[in-house]
Amino acid sequence: xxxxxxxxxxxxxxxxxxxxxxxxxxxxxxxxxxxxxxxxxxxxxxxxxxxxxxxxxxxxxxxxxxxxxxxxxxxxxxxxxxxxxxxxxxxxxxxxxxxxxxxxxxxxxxxxxxx
Amino acid sequence: xxxxxxxxxxxxxxxxxxxxxxxxxxxxxxxxxxxxxxxxxxxxxxxxxxxxxxxxxxxxxxxxxxxxxxxxxxxxxxxxxxxxxxxxxxxxxxxxxxxxxxxxxxxxxx
Numbered sequence: 001x002x003x004x005x006x007x008x009x010x011x012x013x014x015x016x017x018x019x020x021x022x023x024x025x026x027x028x029x030x031x032x033x034x035x036x037x038x039x040x041x042x043x044x045x046x047x048x049x050x051x052x053x054x055x056x057x058x059x060x061x062x063x064x065x066x067x068x069x070x071x072x073x074x075x076x077x078x079x080x081x082x083x084x085x086x087x088x089x090x091x092x093x094x095x096x097x098x099x100x101x102x103x104x105x106x107x108x109x110x111x112x113x114x115x
Numbered sequence: 116x117x118x119x120x121x122x123x124x125x126x127x128x129x130x131x132x133x134x135x136x137x138x139x140x141x142x143x144x145x146x147x148x149x150x151x152x153x154x155x156x157x158x159x160x161x162x163x164x165x166x167x168x169x170x171x172x173x174x175x176x177x178x179x180x181x182x183x184x185x186x187x188x189x190x191x192x193x194x195x196x197x198x199x200x201x202x203x204x205x206x207x208x209x210x211x212x213x214x215x216x217x218x219x220x221x222x223x224x225x
Binding site for chain 1: 150156157158159163203205211214215218
């Protein structure tokens with residue numbers, strides 16, 4: 001596609017439920033990043049993929065968070081047993097290569113609300 | 116944790132004035148980028164400056180980088196109401212990991 005696509009755009013879930021967030025990067029972009037942004041805050045790095053492997057998972061807040069990428073394309077971020085503090089906008093970005101001098105293209109994000 | 120800190124946290128100016136915001140970071144970088152975010156959703160890449168560059172221009176934007184002080188500044192000249200947004204700096208290390216500062220909220224009033 002022309003841009004980075006994230007789905008759903010909004011998700012309301014009950015505390016304790018599992019959620020899956022999807023990111024479809026720009027075709028051909030090998031690097032994919034997940035960030036979390038709480039209301040009025042900066043972006044918190046979660047994880048990034050180079051191809052299907054994740055060299056850096058250091059930002060995942062707890063073992064309830066996991067992410068995978070298949071076929072070097074679509075990525076899913078899974079949050080198990082959601083908590084209210086998980087409420088945030090989850091942003092995905094992709095780039096042709098890591099350290100891409102043309103910058104990174106961001107999706108519009110998934111706004112997750114845990115009630 | 117955030118890689119960098121932005122200063123000021125918020126900036127209010129009138130149309131036509133210049134807006135300057137600063138970013139400091141902690142570790143060695145490959146390059147530094149500035150992004151704009153409207154309404155808390157999508158980020159738009161504005162400009163990238165490499166670690167061996169000191170200044171870069173793009174339209175009404177001017178970015179400087181001082182690697183000895185681990186700091187960068189973004190200047191928006193002749194600001195417009197449409198420039199109202201949050202501005203973030205982000206650094207890339209040799210592994211390509213992109214880390215953001217906390218952002219500066221800019222409000223431009225007509």
